[in-house]
Amino acid sequence: MNSYFIHFPGYFMILLVAYLNNAVVDAIAVGDDVCMTGYIMDIFCIELGVLLDNRQITTLEGPENHSFHCLLDVPVCYNSGFMVLGEKDSKTSLHCLGPRLEESDVVIDVGRAAGSSAKSTTHTTCKTCSGDASKPVSGYRATVKGTVKDLGDGSSGVLGQPMLNNIKVLDFEVGCGEEDGIVVKNIGGECKILPSGTTSPSSAIPSLVSSIAPSESTTQQVTPSAQPIVSTSPTYPPTSSSSSTPSTFKILPESLDPSSSPSESITPSVSTQSTFLLASDEPSFVPSSSTPDCNTQFCEKALSDDYLLRYMLNVEDGTITMEVIYDGEAWVAVAFSEDENMPGSDAVIGSLELGNVPQKYRLLAKTPVVDSAIEIMPEEEQTLINATVEVRDGQTVMKFTKFLKEQGQIEIMIGLNNMLWAYGSSNTLSYHAQRSSFTLDLSSTDEAVNSAAPSFELSVAPSSVSSQIDCKPWPDAAWLQPNFCSNRFVDGLSRPRGLHIDHTIDFEILLVERGASRVVRLVPNNVDASDVSVVALPNTEGLGLNHGIELSGGYLYASSTTKVYRWLYIDGNAGETEEVIVGMRSGGHFTRTLAFDADGRWLYVSIGSLGNVASDSSSSRIRRFDMSSWGGTTPFNYDDDGELFADGLRNEVGLSFDVHGDLWGVENGADNLFREDLGGDIHNDNPSEELNRFREDQAGQSWGYPYCWSEYCLSKENGGSGIKGANTRWAWPSFLDAGYTDEWCRENTNESVMSMPAHSAPLGMTFYKWKDLSQDETCEGGFPRGMNNYAFIAFHGSWNRSVPTGYKVVFVPMDSVGNPTHQPIDLFRHAGDGAKWPNPGIRPVDVQFDNCGRLYITEDKTGSVIQVRYDGNYLDNFDPIETDVADGASCVAPEQSTSQTENDFTSFPTQSNPPVSEEANESSNEPSSTPTSELSELVRNLVNGPTSNALQLVIWWPVHLMMLLFQIL
Secondary structure (H helix, E strand, C coil): CCCCCCCHHHHHHHHHCHHHHCEECCCCCCCCEEEEEEEEEEHHHHHHCEECCEEEEECCCCHHHCEHHHHHHCHHHHCCCEEEEEEECCCCCCEEEEEEECCHHHHHHHHHHHCECCCCCCCCCCCCCCECCCCCCECCEEEEEEEEEECCECCCCCECCCEEEEEEEECHHHCCCCCCEEEEEEECCEEEEEECCCCCHHHHCCCCCCCCCHHHCCCCCCCCCCCCCCCCCCCCCCCCHHHHCCCCCCCCCCCCCCCCCCCCCCCCCCCCCCCCCCCCCCCCCCCCCCCCCCCCCCEEEEEECCEEEEEEEECCCCEEEEEEEECCCCCEEEEEECCCCCCCCEEEEECHHHCCCCEEEEECCCCCCCCCCEEECCHHHCCCEEEEEEEECCEEEEEEEEECCCCCCCCCCCCEEEEEEEEECCCCCCCEEEEEEEEEECCCCCCCCCCCCCCCCCCEECCCCCCCCCCCCCCCCEEECCCEEEEEEECCCCCEEEEEEECCCCCEEEEEECCCCEEEEEEECCCCCCCEEEEECHHHCCCCCCCCEEEECCEEEEECCCCEEEEEEECCEECCCEEEEECCCCCCCCCEEEEECCCCCEEEEEECCCCCCCCCCCCCEEEEEEHHHCCCCCCEEHHHHCEEEEECCCCEEEEEECCCCCEEEEECCCCCCEEHHHCEECCCCCCCEEEEEECHHHCCEECCCCCEEECCCCCCCCCCCCCCCCCCEEECHHHHHHCCCHHHHHHHCCCCCEEECCCCCEEEEEECCCCCCCCCCCCCCCCCHHHCCCEEEEECCCCCCCCCCCCEEEEECECCCCCECCCCEEEEEECCCCCCCCCCCCCEEEEEECCCCCEEEEECCCCEEEEEEECCCCCCCCCCCCCCCCCCCCCCCCCCCCCECCCCCECCCCCCCCCCCHHHHHHHCCCCCCHHHHHHHHHHHHHCCCCCHHHHHHHHHHHHHHHHHHHHC
8 A cells, every 4th residue: 555645856856867867878889798886776766766665765866775675575666677877976966877687587586685684674674585684675786797788879779778688696896897897977967888997896886875774784795606696487576485385374253352363374475466466365274163253253364474354244234343453563554446456445544653543545546657646535534433543562453443335435345345455664654565455255254264366385276166057147247148158167266367278188278377376277077067176287386477378289388577488288287397488578568478370380479568658669579489499498588589570569468360370469559648639638549459460471560569559539529630530540649759650650550450449458369260069969058150260359447548448258250261340249248337347346368268169268356267158059140239339438439331241240441351452541541621620630730740849839829729710700
């Protein structure tokens, strides 16, 4: 529960000194082996301008105050990448920016050995560090050796700081030699990279500030020898040695003593979440012999080894009483959430510094500068009953009674509730020391047992759900096409993501549990698979696996953010771990989707961008690797060894091959789009999510990101032009002045096959390949013949839209040659008002068909796998009920043509095979000859002209206004 308040002085300082602190390259060249000593800093805090763990300190002014905890425990920091800082200028008191470091895993592993794991009175303890009390708790200094990969001067198309790869991180005291040493220092107002000569580390880097305790400001020792530590299979954060021991917490239902503590310690599960998501892992529990009635006495739920929640439901009064016990003295908090994210949640926070009465707070939405902020609710909403916070025998105890349903606040459900918890490092309400999300099931009165995923130790999860159905949907709030049924096939998983169903083996279903960082098998316990167990593959644990999964040539493949691994897969067992691909950049989008072609020769790996709108496409593409040429020893390097197959793809998460051998993908478009000439704030309906096809003759070509985006809906009513239509390519506003115009985008980049509703977040896709099952008596529920070759897409759901969209599975009808004949049609969605499901919600991730033609959906909100079956005749042609494809868009859906296909679906303009004629393209993109559109075109020409935007506004705004008034009159 971060108190992320904007620190304006630091934020503007980073803008003002950007020119000063970016190093001028004049002493190095690509390929040089160099060495530098200095503070290592995460790029997030550099861009933030102030230290995340101390907002009063400007990042480039006080890196010695940056805790190892914030640097190496907090995903938003370590996922952003790292730089080495140069010398501190005596006039500005700011450090210059040094080179970027490509291998973040090496920096992280060495840093964790260099930082102290002991408790500190000045900084939050680094949870993943292994150093003793003699190691520092802040100020990560090191000697870094590496090879210059890129100068960042624009010579290779990349702007920014120089990049070092093949890095080795050594003890700071080792220093650099005369031949390869460099320094970055302020010379005449510019930060320049210069040969270091014989400069010693002590003279190049200032000593730690006096505010650090002497025991914590000692020079850090990375390792007893001067040899670097290079990780072969890092985990972020890695699993501790104790995590393999089953964690237990004995429930004490009879005890109402608030000072009671667990009889056994808990080893918390480890988060492998991405930068912008909360960790959701929870320790597993052993229930007591008698579970309590939570309506008559307190039930208990351990949230970590030092944080306990006790609660009692009062249904008749419409209230719940909660008691939070933290083993220490600090501010404490619990929050009620709709989606497990902090922004938008309602929190109860207790801090003795603010008094002995807890208060209700609202966690605000994200901003470009900070993840979130908190705002105390007004006095009339402070309705807690008997609310107190105090310290008893060294424990902070917060207790309150809250109404289940209050106007304008998140309702506490008699069912599953998404919640968050956090505590600080002191009573001062500031950056959290620990936080996570959890679910609280109030559907029954015996919820004393944790409902999270099994711990790493368990090989079989207690997941056994009947798949016998009578064509009633699951959940009850689901809507499906006629004759389709859904049931919860398996539950109790920890954020299930990528799904693979092998069609050469009977009922071989594998998936990645992102929350537990492992691969699991779904094993049938009977003939019809109506009872299924979850079996973990032990050799896949502890590697940071989070999404991608494939099975090819007798090997199981899965991906972390930085690597692709494989295991020899025989009879449901994974052999020894092999690294197949390394060197994928960490930070930003974390998924690495995998796909094999039909021959099993080429492995395609998709990687997403480092940010919302990056400076180039170097981390936004699909590369492919010839597995037939791999010797099986030295892994491929993603950038150096992979063939560039498709470029300019912001985040192509879902990949799948159709029956014609073409690879398809679904693209997640950018957020926060604002273009004055197209209507200003147009982010609700733009950019579109994209359905893309990658033909072999297009290999190596670009689809436009970050320079271009695809239109979904530009509303005239909202001030937009409304002149081009869905799928039109436009330039991203920040690149207009660099020459990337709308015309450049349309002439130099590929169009998507189809534009889909903005912010729907497509994460998975597959194609249905119908087969005659008339002779197979074991198969029931296969999809109808009329859906053969259709594409099926899982929409995870929006966060950046005033009217939510997505949260469903759709299908796209295809003709016999593989061209779409209709926009996406809903298959499985929320039946009520709005796209979002009621608490705890449904968020589809991946989709795959089994051998019988039944569809499986992984869903990471409730940790379930959903099976969708067809209850009609599998020989049916199928006639769907069409739904509103605009999905809440603020303008009319794109105009459709009137031609009919054999399925009687309305056709629409798409990229076809072969492509549509030049004449058709021109006619469909012709602007209407109205005064409004002519004015819009004039404005665009002015904005895209050579004059700077600021000068244009000053010179031309009176002209625009007069022209507009003239047209109106």
